[in-house]
Structures are given as C-alpha cells and as structure tokens.
Amino acid sequence: MSDRRVAMRPFSWSSSGMFRDLLAGFVVLMLLVAMLRVMYMTPVSLYPAAGGAYLVLAAMMLHGRPAGQQHLGWANRVTLARAVLIVLLTAMLPQPTFVNDHHLLVFTAALVALMLDGVDGWVARRTHTESRFGARLDMELDAFFILMLCLMLVIQGKxxxxxxxxxxxxxxxxASAWRWPWLGSELPVSYRRKTICVWQVSTLMTCLLPWVTMPWSSLLLALALLLLMISFALDIAYLYAHARR
Structure with a gap:
C-alpha cells in the first residue's frame, strides 16, 4: 500500500532473470492446485483457470517493468508469492460449491496473502531495494485483492x-481521471487513507470466517463501504479545491 509509481515499457524477453522468477511462480501455483486436487478433489478446471489468470499477471508484470530491470529482487519475489495465492483464490471463484464448502481454507489462504503484504515492504527496506515498480505492483495487487474478496463474499452469500x-x-x-484529469493529480500521504484501507481489508477478511453470517456480515460491510465513500469524497474535494487554484 504505497504511493510509488512506475514507467511502463514494451514487453521484452530480455529479462531472463525476471522470466525465471515468473516461471517459478507458475510452477508453485500448479503445485498448489495439484495439492488441492489431491486433498479436496477440486475440479480439473481449476488448472486452466489458475494458469490463465497467472499468465495475464505475468504478462502485465513483464510489460510494466522499468527499462533495464532484469530481476524481480527479493521484495518483489515476496509480492509474487502473494500474487500466487491471490490468483489461486481468483481461480476458485467459478467454483461456488467448493468455496462454500471450504470457508476456512479460503480464509487461511487470504490471511497468508494479507500477511505477506507487510513482508514485502519490510524486505525492500532491509535490502534497500525499494522501487517504483515494486510499489505499483503492490498497489495494483492490493486493489485486485480487495475486488476478489468482495466477489468471494458474494459467492458465500455474506x-x-x-x-x-x-x-x-x-x-x-x-477511470474518472480520464474524463476529469484533475482527479489524477497526486494526493499527499494520508494516514486516514491508509487506516481506511486497512479497515476495508480487515472487514472483508473477518466476513470470510465461516461463523460470521448474515445480517452481521452485511452490517460490517456496509460500515466499511460508508467509510470508504467518505474517504474518497474527502480526496475528491481536496483535488477539486487544488485544481481551482
């Protein structure tokens, strides 16, 4: 959850080190799918669903890497491990029966992914490998993780x-920034924004627990949505006020 940015560059196969890291991530993902197949008799369709989602992610990472970057680095490898778990959860979305029968498994995988979100930043600071690419990857993965959790809760009937x-x-x-460019201006660092983001993810994770059911799940999620809308409204008001100066 960071404010760093990254310059985009065309896809290239020259990043052999990064390609090996992505290939290793794919192998780990397929092993996890195979393990679920053995332990829970998951549908065979989980293989192409997980593989297809991962290939989209890998292509976006290769396309978005900065010029000259040949390796992911340890911090981004931790982010990639988190991405593997998020892709695995995403591949479960077309299997509502499996999701509803294994709430605790889904929660555990999501919790590990959430915990890794703090590890990659710590590794980047300890190894002095902070980068705009890593921050952008982390930010986009956070956004997709939240979207996926919302879909998971809809499937679970929460x-x-x-x-x-x-x-x-x-x-x-x-998307609105394409129509109103002032919305794309840089926002200052905000602890309120970070706190609301943590609140969203914590609420979504709490509602994944099997014993959190309706109507309590809806009440918790409604509060999270209200706080999020207030936070965005404050940011939009700030950007609008500065655009008129």
Whole structure:
C-alpha cells in the first residue's frame, strides 16, 4: 500500500532473470492446485483457470517493468508469492460449491496473502531495494485483492452485489481521471487513507470466517463501504479545491 509509481515499457524477453522468477511462480501455483486436487478433489478446471489468470499477471508484470530491470529482487519475489495465492483464490471463484464448502481454507489462504503484504515492504527496506515498480505492483495487487474478496463474499452469500462497490470504487476513481484529469493529480500521504484501507481489508477478511453470517456480515460491510465513500469524497474535494487554484 504505497504511493510509488512506475514507467511502463514494451514487453521484452530480455529479462531472463525476471522470466525465471515468473516461471517459478507458475510452477508453485500448479503445485498448489495439484495439492488441492489431491486433498479436496477440486475440479480439473481449476488448472486452466489458475494458469490463465497467472499468465495475464505475468504478462502485465513483464510489460510494466522499468527499462533495464532484469530481476524481480527479493521484495518483489515476496509480492509474487502473494500474487500466487491471490490468483489461486481468483481461480476458485467459478467454483461456488467448493468455496462454500471450504470457508476456512479460503480464509487461511487470504490471511497468508494479507500477511505477506507487510513482508514485502519490510524486505525492500532491509535490502534497500525499494522501487517504483515494486510499489505499483503492490498497489495494483492490493486493489485486485480487495475486488476478489468482495466477489468471494458474494459467492458465500455474506452480502449482495452491492458489496462490489468496495472493490470497484478505486477503479471508477482512476477511470474518472480520464474524463476529469484533475482527479489524477497526486494526493499527499494520508494516514486516514491508509487506516481506511486497512479497515476495508480487515472487514472483508473477518466476513470470510465461516461463523460470521448474515445480517452481521452485511452490517460490517456496509460500515466499511460508508467509510470508504467518505474517504474518497474527502480526496475528491481536496483535488477539486487544488485544481481551482
């Protein structure tokens, strides 16, 4: 959850080190799918679903890498490990029966992914390898993770489709900047924004627990959505005021 940015560059196969890291991530993902297949008799369709989602992620990472970057580095490898778990959860979305029968498994995988979110930043600081690419990767993965969790809760019957607003509002904000460029201006660092983000993820994770059911899940999620909307409204008001100066 950072404010760093990254310059985009065309896809190239020259980043052999990064390609090996991505290939290793793919192998780990397929091993996890195979393990689920053995332990829980998951559908065979989980293989192409997980593989396809991962290939999209890998292509985006290769396309978005900075010029000259040949390796991911340890911090980004931790982020990649988190991405593997998020891709695995995403591949489960078309399997609502499996999701509803294994709430605790879904929660555990999501919790590990969430814990790794703090590890990659710590590794980057300890190894002095902070980068705009790593921050952008982390930020986009956070946004997609929240969107995926919202879908997971809809599948589990913890809330209606309205909860998708939590995952979609950030993408709507970015898309709106195409129509109103002042929305794309840089925002100052805000502890309020970071606190609200942590609140969103914590609420979504709490509602994944099997014993958190309706109507309590809906009440918790409604509060999270309200706080998120207030936070975005404050940011929009700030950007609008500075655009008129």
């Amino acid at each position: 809330a209606g489709m309205w909860i998708m607003a939590i995952g979609a509002i950030r993408y709507l904000f970015v």
